Amino acid sequence: MVMIRRLFLFLLGVALFLIIGGFLLPKGVSSEREIVINRSPDAVFSVLQDFRHFPEWSPWLVNRPDVEYRVSDPSAGPGARLVWSGADTDAADGQLNIVAADHSQRVEMELELQDRYRMDSWFELSPDPGGTRVVWAMTMEFGTFDLVGRYLGLMLPGLVGRDYQLGLESLKGYLESDGQTENGPGADS
Numbered sequence: 001m002v003m004i005r006r007l008f009l010f011l012l013g014v015a016l017f018l019i020i021g022g023f024l025l026p027k028g029v030s031s032e033r034e035i036v037i038n039r040s041p042d043a044v045f046s047v048l049q050d051f052r053h054f055p056e057w058s059p060w061l062v063n064r065p066d067v068e069y070r071v072s073d074p075s076a077g078p079g080a081r082l083v084w085s086g087a088d089t090d091a092a093d094g095q096l097n098i099v100a101a102d103h104s105q106r107v108e109m110e111l112e113l114q115d116r117y118r119m120d121s122w123f124e125l126s127p128d129p130g131g132t133r134v135v136w137a138m139t140m141e142f143g144t145f146d147l148v149g150r151y152l153g154l155m156l157p158g159l160v161g162r163d164y165q166l167g168l169e170s171l172k173g174y175l176e177s178d179g180q181t182e183n184g185p186g187a188d189s
């Protein structure tokens with residue numbers, strides 16, 4: 001009986017520690033990565049603000065035949081939407097919406113995952129001697145009582161940062177590949 005009581009008190013202490021600790025964690029997280037792409041800001045902007053290009057360089061959609069996606073009409077600029085669903089448990093259903101686009105300088109997006117989490121992300125473009133400096137950044141806020149989200153937030157910047165870096169490298173490869181025009185890939189960019 002004493003052993004059960006000690007075990008109960010220990011588990012209660014751990015639970016209280018996790019709850020109190022969760023409330024002390026930040027309510028939000030952010031992450032940012034950057035790269036220089038040997039293309040003009042106009043060419044980079046043209047690709048970033050048009051979801052028809054997204055599956056060609058996105059770290060979440062490249063080489064993922066198990067993910068079904070649909071691009072809205074319009075496919076570019078504010079109001080454009082990309083919706084996806086995964087055939088496996090590894091790909092969370094979600095959608096990405098362009099909420100603002102400042103010509104050749106910034107594209108703002110809102111990501112929604114499984115109707116539960118919302119993340120704001122954006123691309124900032126600036127001229128660079130090597131072409132265009134592209135910064136991909138995100139912020140995510142958790143509710144006051146979303147302790148699970150706050151604990152996940154401890155890992156999120158590293159995980160998202162890794163994906164952002166892979167995405168930027170893929171974007172660079174896509175834009176700088178042979179046969180690409182200065183105004184972006186394809187004839188209709």
